[in-house]
Amino acid sequence: MPQLADQALVENALKQPLADFKVGVDNVIFSVDTARNRLLVLLVKRRDEPFLNYWSLPGTLVRKGESLENAAYRILEEKIRVHNLYLEQLYTFGGPGRDPRESEQSYGVRYLSVSYFALVRFADADIVNSQSGHVAWHFLEKLPNLAFDHQQILQYGYQRLRNKLEYSPIAFDVLPELFTLNNLYQFYTTILGENFSDYSNFRSRLLKLGFLFDTQEKVSRGAGRPASLYRFDSEAFAPLKDKPLVFI
Amino acid sequence: MPQLADQALVENALKQPLADFKVGVDNVIFSVDTARNRLLVLLVKRRDEPFLNYWSLPGTLVRKGESLENAAYRILEEKIRVHNLYLEQLYTFGGPGRDPRESEQSYGVRYLSVSYFALVRFADADIVNSQSGHVAWHFLEKLPNLAFDHQQILQYGYQRLRNKLEYSPIAFDVLPELFTLNNLYQFYTTILGENFSDYSNFRSRLLKLGFLFDTQEKVSRGAGRPASLYRFDSEAFAPLKDKPLVFI
Numbered sequence: 269m270p271q272l273a274d275q276a277l278v279e280n281a282l283k284q285p286l287a288d289f290k291v292g293v294d295n296v297i298f299s300v301d302t303a304r305n306r307l308l309v310l311l312v313k314r315r316d317e318p319f320l321n322y323w324s325l326p327g328t329l330v331r332k333g334e335s336l337e338n339a340a341y342r343i344l345e346e347k348i349r350v351h352n353l354y355l356e357q358l359y360t361f362g363g364p365g366r367d368p369r370e371s372e373q374s375y376g377v378r379y380l381s382v383s384y385f386a387l388v389r390f391a392d393a394d395i396v397n398s399q400s401g402h403v404a405w406h407f408l409e410k411l412p413n414l415a416f417d418h419q420q421i422l423q424y425g426y427q428r429l430r431n432k433l434e435y436s437p438i439a440f441d442v443l444p445e446l447f448t449l450n451n452l453y454q455f456y457t458t459i460l461g462e463n464f465s466d467y468s469n470f471r472s473r474l475l476k477l478g479f480l481f482d483t484q485e486k487v488s489r490g491a492g493r494p495a496s497l498y499r500f501d502s503e504a505f506a507p508l509k510d511k512p513l514v515f516i
Numbered sequence: 517m518p519q520l521a522d523q524a525l526v527e528n529a530l531k532q533p534l535a536d537f538k539v540g541v542d543n544v545i546f547s548v549d550t551a552r553n554r555l556l557v558l559l560v561k562r563r564d565e566p567f568l569n570y571w572s573l574p575g576t577l578v579r580k581g582e583s584l585e586n587a588a589y590r591i592l593e594e595k596i597r598v599h600n601l602y603l604e605q606l607y608t609f610g611g612p613g614r615d616p617r618e619s620e621q622s623y624g625v626r627y628l629s630v631s632y633f634a635l636v637r638f639a640d641a642d643i644v645n646s647q648s649g650h651v652a653w654h655f656l657e658k659l660p661n662l663a664f665d666h667q668q669i670l671q672y673g674y675q676r677l678r679n680k681l682e683y684s685p686i687a688f689d690v691l692p693e694l695f696t697l698n699n700l701y702q703f704y705t706t707i708l709g710e711n712f713s714d715y716s717n718f719r720s721r722l723l724k725l726g727f728l729f730d731t732q733e734k735v736s737r738g739a740g741r742p743a744s745l746y747r748f749d750s751e752a753f754a755p756l757k758d759k760p761l762v763f764i
Contacts (some may be wrong), residue, residue, distance in 0.1 A: 277590070279583070280581075281579045281582045281586065281587070281590055282579070284579040284580040284582065285580055285583075286538055286577050286578070286579055286580070287538075287539065287577065287578050287579055287580045287582065288536060288537075288538070288539040288625075289536075289538065289539050289578075289628070290534055291535065291537050291538065291539075291610060291628060293628075317574070321543070324550065329534050330534070330535050330537075330610070330626075331529045331530070331533065331534055331535055332532040332533055332534070332612075333528075333529070333532055333535075333612050333614070334529045334532065334535065334537045334609045335607065335610070335612060336610045336611065338525055338529065341527070342525070342526045342529055345526065357608065359605060360584065360605065360608040360630050361540060362578070362584045363583045363584065364580075364581050364582065364583060377577075378535075378539075380537070380539060380628070382610065427559040431760075434760035435760060438555045453631075476652055477528065482562055490552065496524060509649060510564050512679075512682035512683060512762040512763070512764060513762060514761065514762050515760070515762040
């Protein structure tokens with residue numbers, strides 16, 4: 269709605285009492301299976317109504333005295349163990365009608381969702397009680413129908429992930445410490461799609477930025493000649509940290 | 517909190533019932549007085565407790581059946597008339613203790629704030645009932661004490677404004693249609709501070725991006741030689757629109 273409120277909407281709203289809300293947090297947790305070049309998202313199978321047995325983003329409702337962030341970390345801790353998890357707030361979805369429990373025949377209050385986002389290293393993320401099958405990584409390209417408006421929240425998170433890849437060194441937080449330029453390119457391609465850049469432009473652009481350190485170690489890859497192993501040089505990156513910068 | 521939840525916090529939270537919330541929207545509306553090179557923010561003097569007579573961001577509580585966005589546009593319409601206003605969601609502040617009405621001696625429910633952001637053209641923005649003095653532009657550099665955590669929300673909005681200036685063509689939405697490169701530089705300097713870039717680097721970088729169109733018109737400025745008037749060429753910009761790009 270790119271303009272001021274419609275007068276009829278305003279008058280109608282002002283006749284209504286204040287809405288009562290419960291507030292939920294929902295986490296969009298991405299990972300990249302670098303061995304198989306697949307983008308993954310963490311989903312949980314619901315054990316309660318509404319949307320019983322649907323897959324959903326791992327979330328919970330905020331309790332008395334609890335901050336939004338603490339609720340988001342609390343529910344994740346039940347599902348996954350991951351080193352140095354850092355959640356970032358994504359977006360708040362709070363329109364009327366987004367949760368069937370809002371109806372007068374149910375609880376009759378609105379349900380608002382504050383979503384959080386993280387990209388985690390696949391090798392470091394252990395699903396808790398994975399044998400139950402209620403918590404699992406899913407391929408982003410092949411998702412089941414999700415509960416509530418979680419498909420929309422997930423799309424919003426995917427857009428954030430793409431932006432962060434373009435404007436921040438997030439890739440180096442989750443790649444192995446040593447990687448070839450081809451590994452890095454595959455990582456970007458897995459998230460951004462095949463057409464984001466050709467390899468030679470990508471390679472020359474990243475090297476020119478000056479924070480990829482050539483370790484002089486080599487790794488052989490099939491029939492081709494051995495590829496150099498690089499690492500992210502955080503000291504070389506430090507002066508660029510607060511500058512606007514494009515990574516691809 | 518860059519890690520998983522503390523176990524004691526988790527156990528404590530789970531003993532508590534779900535929190536009840538009212539949900540507010542608060543708008544961070546920036547403008548630049550280009551004649552005086554001052555960055556402005558729209559504030560409203562509160563007429564109710566808590567924080568009676570404090571300046572605050574223009575906000576309201578969400579009513580039954582109303583979307584968050586509609587509530588944000590609704591309250592702004594009472595305060596300001598502006599052409600093509602486009603609000604973008606900023607951040608959600610929802611920690612316990614952010615509103616004194618949360619106490620058991622008051623309403624005993626949490627108050628969450630979903631904040632929205634806009635940069636508006638100063639010449640197009642008319643304050644409604646400005647003679648009452650309850651709605652006014654304030655210099656960002658010289659703010660009164662604000663109600664609630666509105667100082668924190670405003671800081672968050674200011675950071676978003678800086679980011680948007682660096683990564684998007686937002687300046688051209690609010691500058692006059694024709695401007696000199698010096699006007700553009702002053703606009704950036706007003707928001708980002710004197711040291712963001714020197715004029716000649718800024719000038720050559722912006723011209724190289726290829727979407728500033730030299731109209732061949734000149735404007736004289738004091739004793740110096742006449743300066744060229746430029747306009748933003750949205751056709752030339754179109755192919756860059758979805759590409760990651762840095763503007764300064």
